[in-house]
Amino acid sequence: MSASARSAEAGTRIEIVLVxxxxxxxxxxxxxxxxxxxxxxxVAPWAAEGVRDFGFVRFEPGDVFTEHYWRDRWYAVKEVRGADSALKGWYCDITRPAVTRDGELIAEDLDLDLWVSADGATVLRLDEDEFAESGLAERDPDAAARAIAALDELELLAKLGRFTALID
Structure with missing residues (x-):
């Protein structure tokens, strides 16, 4: 299938489905x-109910997420801005490559996450314990290795100051 046949037009409404x-x-x-x-x-508003305080950032009603999903990479990068448009940072989900079909974008969450603060000074690996407990390494060693490699890649880009080149 050609890239244009799979592409969605700008302005189209789509359902993001996180599995x-x-x-x-x-x-x-x-x-x-x-x-x-x-x-x-x-682009989507904060989708959960109420406030989610992680300690290093708060997601809350009024926040706007500009979300980047790849069909050939094992992550999604979500730029987070407050209701006042101030950049909070980037929340990165380690996922299988995204799939689009029938007006949906489907991304399978593999438990690993990365947070990069707006100034780039804070880079946090998240949920490594959940990833270990998920059993993915035993069920699908290749997917587990790709997930860890994706997290390592994002972390390195963030620490080298080249993180935003992914989404520019």
């Missing part, structure tokens, strides 16, 4: 900003 352990974890509407057939970028 974890075979079940839908979260589903929310977003608006496509761009789609070149490999990377789809969409």
């Amino acid at each position: 974890k352990a075979g079940r839908t974890k979260l589903r929310y509407p977003a608006s496509v900003v761009s789609d070149d057939g490999t990377r789809l970028t969409a």
Whole structure:
């Protein structure tokens, strides 16, 4: 299938479907900003109810996420801005490559995450304990290795100050 046949037009509404352990974890509407057939970028408001305070950042009503999903990479990068448009940072989900079909973008969460603060000074690897407990390394060693490599790649890019080149 050609890239153009798989691409969604800018302005199209799409449902983002985050899957974890075979079940839908979260589903929310977003608006496509761009789609070149490999990377789809969409904008969505904070989709969960209420405030989620991680200690290093708070996600809350009014926040806007510009989300970048790749069909050939094992991660998604979500730029997070507050209601005042101030950049909070980037939340990165380690996922299998995204799949689009029937107005949905489906991303399978593999438990690993990375946080990069707005100034780039804070880079945090998250949920490594959940990843270990998930059993992915035993069930699908190749996927586990790709997930760890994706997390390592994002962390290195962030620490080298080249993180935003992924999404520019």
